[in-house]
Amino acid sequence: MLSEVQLKKIIEKVITEISVGDKVKGPEVDVKAIDETLDDKDVPDITEIDLKAQVLVPNPENLEGLLRMKQSTPARIGVWRAGPRYMTETLLRFRADHAVAMDAVFTDVSEKLLKEMNLFSVKTRCKNKDEYLTRPDLGRKFDEEAIEIIKKSCIKKPQVQIYASDGLSSTAIEANIKDILPAIMQGLEVYGVKVGTPFFVKYGRVPAMDVISEVTEADVTCVLIGERPGLATGESMSAYIAYKATVNMPESRRTVVSNIHKGGTPAVEAGAHIADIIKQMLDKKASGLDLKL
Amino acid sequence: MREEIFSTGIDIGTSTTQVVFSRIVIENIASVASVPRISIIDKEIIYRSPIYFTPLLSLTQIDGEGVRQIVEEEFKKAGLKTEAISTGAVIITGETARKENASRVVNVLGDLAGDFVVATAGPDLEAIIAGKGAGAEKLSRQKGCTVMNMDIGGGTTNIAVFKNGEIIDTSCLDIGGRLIKLDLTTEKFLYISPKIQRLAKGLGIKIEAGLKVKERELAMITKAMANILEEAVGIKAKSEDYTKLLTTKDLKGGYPIDIITFSGGVADYIYNSKETETYKYGDIGILLGKAIKASELTTRIQTVKPVETLNATVVGAGAHSMELSGSTITFTQNVFPLKNIPIIKVNQREKLSEIIQEKMKWFCVENRIQQVAIALKGKQNPSFLEVQQMGDWLITGIGDLLEELQQLIVVIENDMAKVLGHTLYRQLEYKKAVICIDGINVDNGDYIDIGKPLANGRVVPVVIKTLVFNS
Numbered sequence: 001m002l003s004e005v006q007l008k009k010i011i012e013k014v015i016t017e018i019s020v021g022d023k024v025k026g027p028e029v030d031v032k033a034i035d036e037t038l039d040d041k042d043v044p045d046i047t048e049i050d051l052k053a054q055v056l057v058p059n060p061e062n063l064e065g066l067l068r069m070k071q072s073t074p075a076r077i078g079v080w081r082a083g084p085r086y087m088t089e090t091l092l093r094f095r096a097d098h099a100v101a102m103d104a105v106f107t108d109v110s111e112k113l114l115k116e117m118n119l120f121s122v123k124t125r126c127k128n129k130d131e132y133l134t135r136p137d138l139g140r141k142f143d144e145e146a147i148e149i150i151k152k153s154c155i156k157k158p159q160v161q162i163y164a165s166d167g168l169s170s171t172a173i174e175a176n177i178k179d180i181l182p183a184i185m186q187g188l189e190v191y192g193v194k195v196g197t198p199f200f201v202k203y204g205r206v207p208a209m210d211v212i213s214e215v216t217e218a219d220v221t222c223v224l225i226g227e228r229p230g231l232a233t234g235e236s237m238s239a240y241i242a243y244k245a246t247v248n249m250p251e252s253r254r255t256v257v258s259n260i261h262k263g264g265t266p267a268v269e270a271g272a273h274i275a276d277i278i279k280q281m282l283d284k285k286a287s288g289l290d291l292k293l
Numbered sequence: 294m295r296e297e298i299f300s301t302g303i304d305i306g307t308s309t310t311q312v313v314f315s316r317i318v319i320e321n322i323a324s325v326a327s328v329p330r331i332s333i334i335d336k337e338i339i340y341r342s343p344i345y346f347t348p349l350l351s352l353t354q355i356d357g358e359g360v361r362q363i364v365e366e367e368f369k370k371a372g373l374k375t376e377a378i379s380t381g382a383v384i385i386t387g388e389t390a391r392k393e394n395a396s397r398v399v400n401v402l403g404d405l406a407g408d409f410v411v412a413t414a415g416p417d418l419e420a421i422i423a424g425k426g427a428g429a430e431k432l433s434r435q436k437g438c439t440v441m442n443m444d445i446g447g448g449t450t451n452i453a454v455f456k457n458g459e460i461i462d463t464s465c466l467d468i469g470g471r472l473i474k475l476d477l478t479t480e481k482f483l484y485i486s487p488k489i490q491r492l493a494k495g496l497g498i499k500i501e502a503g504l505k506v507k508e509r510e511l512a513m514i515t516k517a518m519a520n521i522l523e524e525a526v527g528i529k530a531k532s533e534d535y536t537k538l539l540t541t542k543d544l545k546g547g548y549p550i551d552i553i554t555f556s557g558g559v560a561d562y563i564y565n566s567k568e569t570e571t572y573k574y575g576d577i578g579i580l581l582g583k584a585i586k587a588s589e590l591t592t593r594i595q596t597v598k599p600v601e602t603l604n605a606t607v608v609g610a611g612a613h614s615m616e617l618s619g620s621t622i623t624f625t626q627n628v629f630p631l632k633n634i635p636i637i638k639v640n641q642r643e644k645l646s647e648i649i650q651e652k653m654k655w656f657c658v659e660n661r662i663q664q665v666a667i668a669l670k671g672k673q674n675p676s677f678l679e680v681q682q683m684g685d686w687l688i689t690g691i692g693d694l695l696e697e698l699q700q701l702i703v704v705i706e707n708d709m710a711k712v713l714g715h716t717l718y719r720q721l722e723y724k725k726a727v728i729c730i731d732g733i734n735v736d737n738g739d740y741i742d743i744g745k746p747l748a749n750g751r752v753v754p755v756v757i758k759t760l761v762f763n764s
Contacts, residue, residue: 062437064437065437178676178677179675179676182677183680183715186712186715186716186719187711187712187715190715190718190719190723238326256325256326257326257327258326259326259328262673264327265328265708266673266674266675266708267674267677268675268676268677268709269328269621269708269709269710270328272621272711272714272715273328273621273711275715276621276711
């Protein structure tokens, strides 16, 4: 057994050697070069496997029954085991899905997409993602400059003001906006409702819509916003819709349509449904709990 | 948000007639923050009529007035007004001349049976309805297995096969308890159906009306009938007699059967063969039940007694004939109920317009077309552009015939009816009424009834009348 003193000496020695080694110049590593030469095209992307159809149980008693059970839930059931633990594949998939969720939060909605959709962009008072995550209060406010841009670029007093916002998942916007926005617009056209100028809000929290409602003086305001991603999907989007929203109004005045993604309600059908809700809000001059749908 | 609707089922069989009333409860089962999902959450039979002998004018003709009297009386006994009934089905079963009977009964029941009641069905739909009423569909879903229900009535045996809650096969055979009728006092034959006469001839037995009944001969005939049912299940190779007794097409087969359930009047004597009075009903029903009980049908395959035996068809008609559309649909005009709309199903993705155009021609008479509905599978998660394209193809395919249609009716399987409905309405420049519903799986040869919207206009009740089953 080593005594405590002996242990201390060993540690000191190791530390000195490490710091000495630091001073010795090792071969220069060009990180960029590695990145460029990294060829992962032969590495399969495990997140592409459909978990609901993947059976890891060897020789299942009733394969069809197991598949039916798996179809009924996004939960990771029937994953088998290695001793008392997950199999490597299950563990890697779990971490990969977690990474998808992290990416959904930390990436930005691409400028290219916004341009393609013809959406101008404003920012809340958050300066970056870290501030967005740590200061929810700033994610619902705009500085004067942003307010001016909105005022200048948008039709005044529209019946409906629609805008998109990254929220907690930029991936959700990337995945759904191209299909949901035109579906809402088409639905509103069918119902004969006039729509304002759609745009995009970066680093937005849901109550930012209250400010936008006040600035544009819209009757109904609707935000399409990325939901907090989970391990099942990072693409889920919600629509929060309110009649004459005002800053500091009760949350109960918002109507929500959630779970919009390819495994939930399809974006196009959700869009048509949202148009229907907006029409009813305009007819009944109410939203949230006041509006019986 | 709960809503209750009342449904009626009327089963007019070769031998008996019955009426049931049921209460169906629908509710939005989606969470508050989701797109609504309105579903049937409860079905309950609230009234069952006694079993009447079907009033007949002749051996094959149903007495429509007599049926009307029975139904009127039962409404009174149940304490229900006819206006309270919003859905249901009238099923005319058996070997009797279906078509003439059907139109006669429809005519006399027309105003009685509510706004939205189906009349008649082919043997395939009968089989499905009986299977659902017996609970075979539910059993197959709960156990995750394949269940065959044989509904053995007076004139026919309707066979339906369910796998995991889905119907996969149907057929119908001329095998039933009242294909031979006897006079109890004289112990002579009153009636023998021609097909059974032929079957008996093959066994070397000559029977005809007026001859004395011999139990040994009847035992041979019912055993032969049970053998035919064994052939249907696949325990024995199919004989020539089997083919002759088929009233429609044969079963497609190709699946193992885990469980058999028997329903219909004869079923009670399969599960309970203690009845000592063999000719209690003046027919061969009890003998046939015993013959089936003694056959390999009950020894080779697991048999389960269903929740309904004698009443399976009427319960199925009363409680299981209606389904709900998806909860996001489009209708630009409330013109419901719509009845007997034939389906044009298009499966292909390519050349959709051309195929629609061609199939529409089938329904044209002298360049005029009756109201039809176009059915598509759709796509699970379509893009907005794909929806626009689909709308385009549909409208191009229908072409000039659109003028002839009262409204454009589209029935789609996948959840996209609201957006497709909006698309079509806009593409038609709001000039033609559009009805677009989803969550409904239909095929060529089907007819549908679409009832008045429920749940604040979110869903419509739909009855699919499958005339030919071949999906």
